[in-house]
Amino acid sequence: MLDTLDGPAVRTWCRLALAALGEAREEIDALNVYPVPDGDTGTNLYLTVESATEAVEHCFADGAAPGLAQVVRAMARGAQLGARGNSGVILAQLLRGVAEVLAERGGDHRALRAALTRGAESAYRAVAEPVEGTLLTVAAAAAEQAAEIPGGLAEVADAAHRTARGALLRTPEQLAVLARAGVVDAGGRGLVAVLGALADAVSGQEPMGPVALGEDLPAGHPDSCEEPPRLPGHPAFEVIYLLDAPDGALPALRARLAGLGDSLVIGGGDGLWNVHVHVDDAGAAVEAGVEAGRPHRIRITHFAEAAARAGAAPAAEPALERAVLSVVTGAGLAELCREAGSAVLPADPDSPPSSAELAAAVRRCAAREVIVLLNDPELRAGAGAAADQLREEGLRIAVLPTRSPVQGLAALAVHEAGRRFDEDVVAMTSAAGATRYAELAVAEGQSWTMAGVCQAGDVLGLIDGDVAVIGPGIAETGAEVLARMLAAGGELVTLVLGEEAPADLADRLVAHVRRQRPEVDLAVFAGGPGSAPLLIGVE
Numbered sequence: 006m007l008d009t010l011d012g013p014a015v016r017t018w019c020r021l022a023l024a025a026l027g028e029a030r031e032e033i034d035a036l037n038v039y040p041v042p043d044g045d046t047g048t049n050l051y052l053t054v055e056s057a058t059e060a061v062e063h064c065f066a067d068g069a070a071p072g073l074a075q076v077v078r079a080m081a082r083g084a085q086l087g088a089r090g091n092s093g094v095i096l097a098q099l100l101r102g103v104a105e106v107l108a109e110r111g112g113d114h115r116a117l118r119a120a121l122t123r124g125a126e127s128a129y130r131a132v133a134e135p136v137e138g139t140l141l142t143v144a145a146a147a148a149e150q151a152a153e154i155p156g157g158l159a160e161v162a163d164a165a166h167r168t169a170r171g172a173l174l175r176t177p178e179q180l181a182v183l184a185r186a187g188v189v190d191a192g193g194r195g196l197v198a199v200l201g202a203l204a205d206a207v208s209g210q211e212p213m214g215p216v217a218l219g220e221d222l223p224a225g226h227p228d229s230c231e232e233p234p235r236l237p238g239h240p241a242f243e244v245i246y247l248l249d250a251p252d253g254a255l256p257a258l259r260a261r262l263a264g265l266g267d268s269l270v271i272g273g274g275d276g277l278w279n280v281h282v283h284v285d286d287a288g289a290a291v292e293a294g295v296e297a298g299r300p301h302r303i304r305i306t307h308f309a310e311a312a313a314r315a316g317a318a319p320a321a322e323p324a325l326e327r328a329v330l331s332v333v334t335g336a337g338l339a340e341l342c343r344e345a346g347s348a349v350l351p352a353d354p355d356s357p358p359s360s361a362e363l364a365a366a367v368r369r370c371a372a373r374e375v376i377v378l379l380n381d382p383e384l385r386a387g388a389g390a391a392a393d394q395l396r397e398e399g400l401r402i403a404v405l406p407t408r409s410p411v412q413g414l415a416a417l418a419v420h421e422a423g424r425r426f427d428e429d430v431v432a433m434t435s436a437a438g439a440t441r442y443a444e445l446a447v448a449e450g451q452s453w454t455m456a457g458v459c460q461a462g463d464v465l466g467l468i469d470g471d472v473a474v475i476g477p478g479i480a481e482t483g484a485e486v487l488a489r490m491l492a493a494g495g496e497l498v499t500l501v502l503g504e505e506a507p508a509d510l511a512d513r514l515v516a517h518v519r520r521q522r523p524e525v526d527l528a529v530f531a532g533g534p535g536s537a538p539l540l541i542g543v544e
Contacts, residue, residue, distance in 0.1 A: 010112025012076040019058040021202035036191035046191035049090030056087020077104035092192035098272030102127030121148040133269035138180030140192030146172035162204040240283040243306040244290040248278040250298025258297040328372035335536030345417040360387035374401040378413040409442035411542025443541040499542035
């Protein structure tokens with residue numbers, strides 16, 4: 006049992022919270038009837054905490070021993086950058102408030118009391134029109150009880166968790182739409198899981214599994230709500246983006262967005278903001294962000310289309326025994342996958358497919374067995390939810406942990422439909438795992454990276470997901486990345502060139518490899534519009 010929170014304890018908290026939300030994701034999605042019954046609150050909260058957890062894990066890379074302030078700030082920023090949906094943005098703002106206090110005052114029981122209070126207050130301030138019976142109510146009740154309970158750190162954390170449970174059970178009394186559907190608030194349910202993880206982390210437990218709420222909580226599904234999935238008069242689109250803007254630009258932005266729609270949440274600080282709103286005119290919501298600063302990572306969801314995708318019926322009679330589904334960005338990569346015998350789900354880098362879209366794409370394969378190549382680590386959560394649902398429908402499905410399209414291509418190269426399913430999955434997983442991957446990207450602004458400080462316009466070379474090289478141009482940076490990757494060995498180099506790549510890039514990189522490692526085989530492909538300037542795979 007801990008007397009004070011430190012960096013490793015926060016790391017454990019994040020891991021436990023992610024496990025708890027992963028286990029409860031489908032349940033929380035099914036509870037989601039407010040503000041829009043689109044069935045994605047569990048997935049949104051999971052993705053938000055997954056981003057926070059990954060940011061925390063980076064603090065501990067290479068055996069580092071970061072302090073509490075560094076870890077909680079990473080947690081808060083990771084949550085902010087990865088926040089999805091209404092509840093995700095609110096949770097990110099709550100974690101930011103918690104982090105502010107812990108970073109300033111340390112991690113004893115007094116600081117935790119103040120942190121939970123700051124977190125609840127920050128969450129309320131982020132919401133333009135707070136509604137009781139939601140995550141906000143649960144957060145406020147937990148913070149109030151934590152501020153009054155005597156005892157040390159464990160008692161404070163346990164009181165917050167237990168009080169949150171009780172507040173969650175009362176949400177149907179506060180919000181009529183919950184009472185009609187016979188469910189508790191989905192966002193509040195997610196916060197209970199997060200606070201339960203905090204209590205377990207303080208008690209010294211390792212991240213072994215989810216936090217169970219028990220049978221005292223009502224369960225439900227959006228279909229049970231008396232109101233239809235598309236509420237009459239409700240805005241048609243959810244718009245969410247990150248915004249680089251000064252504090253002074255926020256009042257005008259709030260006023261403009263409030264006039265366009267509802268469910269407005271703006272959280273963040275220090276020049277970086279999460280903006281979430283439901284509107285009929287998605288373009289106007291984005292334009293408001295442009296007037297205030299620089300919006301990026303823009304995601305626009307049409308509620309009616311999302312509901313239709315989520316309600317798609319499974320194929321009545323699978324026509325194939327086995328199929329492979331590849332999620333890829335870029336027409337060239339999509340064609341490569343099709344030529345290798347894979348079905349394709351095109352992906353937008355700024356708006357990854359949801360679990361409902363993934364499930365619908367698997368059903369369209371019309372096969373009894375499906376192997377899914379995600380080619381992007383950010384899709385793991387949605388794919389897990391989709392896979393669980395599809396297994397209940399009788400499909401045999403395996404989601405391979407490919408993190409890049411070049412790993413997906415390596416897996417496709419060894420796919421054999423005639424093998425037993427498990428053998429095929431193992432062979433494809435092994436081929437993907439034996440492929441190191443890299444990607445070039447252009448920096449949008451000044452930032453700290455693992456390779457140093459980059460400036461806007463610098464070319465970043467990411468190896469296995471981490472920035473390893475900062476260079477002035479695509480050809481020079483690509484050559485340096487290749488040299489580093491081949492220093493560890495390799496027999497086959499795969500280059501996938503995006504539409505924005507220089508015309509002579511392939512020739513220059515091939516010549517570079519021929520000079521340095523003439524024994525290495527090379528394969529060059531066109532990624533087409535939408536793909537990264539350069540993808541590299543080394544097997």
